[in-house]
Amino acid sequence: MVAFATIMGWLCVLVFNPKQFKYMKKTFTKLIWETMRLSVIVVSIVMMTFGVLKAEKSWGQMLKDRKVSINIESGSLESAIRRIETTSKIGFAYDYDLLKNIKVAPHRFFNESLDQILDALLSSNGLTFSVKNNTILIVKAPKENNKVTGFIKGRVVENSSDGTPIPGVTVRIDGSSMASSTDADGNYKLSLSPGKYRLVFSFVGFDTRVVDNVVVEDGKVREINISMKPSIAYLQEAVVVGYGVQEKRNLTGAIGTYKPLEEVGKVPMTIDNALIGKIAGVQVAPSSGIPGSASAIIIRGVSTLNKNGNTPLVVVDGVPVYSIDRNNNTTDFSGAKAPQFTFGGTGVNENYKNGAESSFENNPLASINPDDIESIEVLKDAYATAIYGSRGAAGVILITTKKGKSGKMKVDFSLSSSVSDPVKTPSMMDGDQYAEFYTSYLKAKNPASTVVFPKGISTNWLDQVTRIALGTNAALAISGGSDNMIYSISGGFDNQQSYIVNNDFSRYQGRVNLEGNLSKSIKIGTNIGMSYVDNNALNTQRIYRNAVLRAPNTPIMDGQGKYVWRYGSNPQGVNEDTNPVAWANTGKNSRIDTRVLGNIYADIKFASWVTWHTDFGVDWIDGKAYSREADKISTREGMAVSTTNNNRRWVISNELRINKVLNYKHAFNATLGQSFESSVEGINSVVGEGFQSDDILSINAATTKKVTNSLDQKWALVSYFGRLNYQFNNRYLAGVTYRLDGSSKFGKNHRYVGFPSFSLGWIPSEETFMKDVNWIDQLKFRGSLGFTGNDGGTGYYGNQGTYKPSSYSATYGTLSPLEVTSPNNPNLEWETTTMIDVGMDLTLLRSRVTLGVDYYKKDTRNSIVSSPLPSFMGFSNQQQNLADLTNKGWELTVNSQNIQGKKFGWFTTFNISRNSNTINKLHAIDPEQNARDIELNGGRYWMPGASATSFYMYEWGGVNSETGNPAWIDKDGNKGDKPIPVAYTTNPNSQRKVLGDALPKFFGGLGNTFIYKGFELNAFLSFSYGNKLFNGAKASMMNYTEGTMTGINAVNLSTDMLAYWKNAGDQTEIPSLVNPSNNVGGFGSSTDYTQGRYTSRFLEDASYIKLRSLTLAYTLKKKWASNLYRVKVFVEGNNLFTITKYTGLDPEVSAFGSSALNTGYDELTLPPMRTFRLGLQVGL
Known part of the structure; x- marks a missing residue:
């Protein structure tokens, strides 16, 4: 303490x-x-x-510590020893003729010590080894002097229902050179003199069995039969794939893995933040500093033009879950108007203008406790994702939670506390600067103006609503088990304050994972997670933005102690009820989500190599959101909005799993399955207005209340799938996957579609011609071709028409007729993505360096687009298959053990990715309509040959130092003072240019961990290069002309505005206050081209290098905590500094949450927090 x-x-x-x-x-x-x-x-x-620092150890200890993975084929013992010599880089001496004539059976050793491998090969053949002059000497074992008069024999089988025999098991007499091995039927026999012995049974991939006090009597045979269980340690190198696991060395798909247990300090609070910079090809863009907000997760680029189709599928313990999706997760407090963050329908220019309205995109991944996670696998190529068919095009994230292990009960406890503040704050005008600026501007606009903004008051609104945020995390986990049952039970609590006052995020979660054997052939289990998330930070974005822009020469309260609304005593200002301090202290925007996520399953083993698996999973979310304005404002007696949503998803799957090895050369791994999935979602919103008391804001107490949004929707998916992986001679790999999906989201003509994929692999390091290449431990080449789909952007009824009660007064009898709200498209088809992937995995220098390289290309056809319709049809849009896209790129991952000594170690992880995106075709999309739409869509324009996230804009040319007027550059490079639409009245959109891309050219992460005795120091950097970000925050803080015909909004401005052009020769980026580009149509006009989101004035390079975490930890020595297996204390810093040219607060923010298509806009978005944390981890 x-x-x-x-x-x-x-x-x-x-x-x-x-x-x-x-x-x-x-x-x-x-x-x-x-x-x-x-x-x-x-x-x-x-x-x-390739420097290697070796700790000085005895050779005997070195042989015990040196771990080797090697496959020994049937042949001579001499060839086996030569293979070990090549792999281990250690010299051997032996009698060539002796070993050449000794035959050995095939053996597979995985991460076994050298002394165990040598003992297994030599002892059963009457040989032993010793070390002389740094060389291993193989000699005949000394003969036993005792007379042999007794025997031990028996059979070794798998611990399974059919008791499959295990050939090649080493049966050794402990403390002696006497040993044998089992034959093809699992039988063994030892000849011994009378006495009492200790038998040791060992075989790679199985737990070692020991039998004590075996008595051998003269002339008698003692029978000892043994069953062996697969080793948990051996299985730990398995990688979770869709519907199963697979050994990492045999993978032919592109899969990235992240293990939270490898973090030196605290795992980030949400899964998406934990993945930032950790896996090649996976770009995670945190949208803002709001606790619990959604991030954009983009795997290998933007694959579709439908707005929700780029979100990867997330699967937790085999259950597809509700994930990041703007359709399902946006909580709207806008009183039945367009959501504040929505891109389509509400332009960027129109966003954030009404501070009394708000919305928030919730992050369902925030309800999953990262402390419960064992591993996260990201499936990236088509062979890995095709098993999920229609939902695999955007990638798949598999989350596996922690399971118990048989043995002594373990208790793990962690506790941490943190302090946080904004990474950066804007520099705004004080009250007098503000008053002088607007008085001067109105005078420059109209020399006869007598309007004066008052001085004498200077309120720093941002200081009034921000604080140092505190955070607390506590977690407790209990795990253990026996041979028949394992368990893992955990619970945790997180509380993270926002740095906006009276706004915080709380999470309570619990998990129960159980697995038990009903018999030798039947196993059942369950993985159930429960969470309660109370996010009271939904109001932070609205408060923050208005605190930045609120006029600083207005007080917080008047002389009577009441909040000051609108623009106070200023002559002009925002004609809305804004007071960020009142919102922070008396308003409330909150959301509570209760979630149950889990499954129950059963495995029936028909044979050692055939298993039937049945799984039933659910994801239920009950959400309730509430918004209120408390203080009586000028326009109404308070307002409150209550929203409830209920999401119910369930899935049942049945699988037949086959895992068989024939003749030690042919290995088959197959899965054949079927699944059925259904989802029902309902939303209801009620608005109440006219409250008589600020203390009673229940909807029932409202004078007026109305239902503003009511929605029930459902869908279903039926699937049949199969996968076959084949391995020949431990070096040649092949695989095929197929899935057939049928979805209710499509019409009968296009409801079912199949998704095949194929892969090949080759491990040349197992070939004889590479046995003498000592510095390569393993080399593998792999390639895949496959097809996946996407249905995420179709909505739920894209193939059907939707209706609502008519808004006209006509009736049919007493019933109101229905009117069509959107037309149906019965020919709507699945999107199809074709991906080619070629990769290489390389392990060097005795596993000191591992390297992975991938090149990929994926083509999407029939991308679903909400296409404009001709006005005579009476509808604005219809979903159609209209676009083709291509993504291609490469990925590199390197992990190295730079130094590994007895006291000091240095380890490095590095990954970098490159992706380029191109729209190939836009079928039947009107270019002119598209060009008109970009006026609302902030410059985001789709055109063949460009990226889906490119900025298509008028080019800003700076400020003419002689005149103070803005300069503009046309498509041919000519510079002039007139705005492009004024200079080119005919087809001005043709003068726009592609001036950058919101997605980076390169991105990745670099981590370094240093270990000295009990200390660990870890520094992790993430980086991004080549992406552009529209600095709408800067645009808003320089927007002094906006308003209505009766006056300007007069928002507060950046202090940079004080450097505006005044005299000829001034070198500045701020033009004169009145110029030809902002005085075209007078006040309130949309023709202030200096502020438009369709110009490049505020488009900036957002490349960055960020120190995302710096952690120092110390693990206490055993002697100081003898009853505990681990005690670790750590101190950690997050978001400590960022190197960037971006002039805004943070280059990672995104005004549009998880939308990959709409990334690239900073609209005074709440910046992330810089955090310092102190923590304790205890295990007993």
């Missing part, structure tokens, strides 16, 4: 003492740069020289 208080005290000093923090930041930044430069130099030297 003393240490905790001391560290927190220092953190508070740094936070509340800006001068000290500024000095520390400067020093720390310099230190980081020097460390990074030194790290690069050292890594380069290490990688070029």
